[in-house]
Amino acid sequence: MKKSLLAVLVLSGVVLFGHHSVFAQDSGTQASANAQIDQDIELLRKDIRSQKKQLIAANLPLTAAEAQKFWPLYDQYITDLVAVNNEKYKLIKEYAQNYGTMTEAQADDWTQRLLQLDVNVATLRQKYWSNFRKVLPAKKTALYEQVERRAQMLIDIQISSQIPLVQP
DSSP states (O other): OOOHHHHHHHHHHHHHHHHEEEEESHHHHHHHHHHHHHHHHHHHHHHHHHHHHHHHHHOOOOOOHHHHHHHHHHHHHHHHHHHHHHHHHHHHHHHHHHHHTTOHHHHHHHHHHHHHHHHHHHHHHHHHHHHHHHHHHHHHHHHHHHHHHHHHHHHHHHHHSSSSSOOO
């Protein structure tokens, strides 16, 4: 992978929650900061999507014919992934709002919804893998999946590292 893009992706993930931690704020401060945080997160998510696309383009050698078929399909995949990730960010925000006062029932519900999000992402990847495979040879499809997966894992680890663990 291109180190400069990889570093930008990692740094972007750190900024996501490291700059505006909603977990350590009191409810009054938290309420007033939520609108700004939502706006910052949306801008950051757009930036990360752009960087991911650049990373894939830099690491996935495509012919002109392959690119003409691949990029519109990739854009549709990202649109569908954004919808799933909207739920993830909604769930994170809900967790932040309930952190410290979370009941057993809320913890159970939150965990089940988190696990379902993992299933939804895996289902989406499976769906699109066959579509990507129709427009790319097997090795290029595998390479794309590796680069996409690495980038997403880096983003996910940065986000999760900023979320405090549930307190029993």
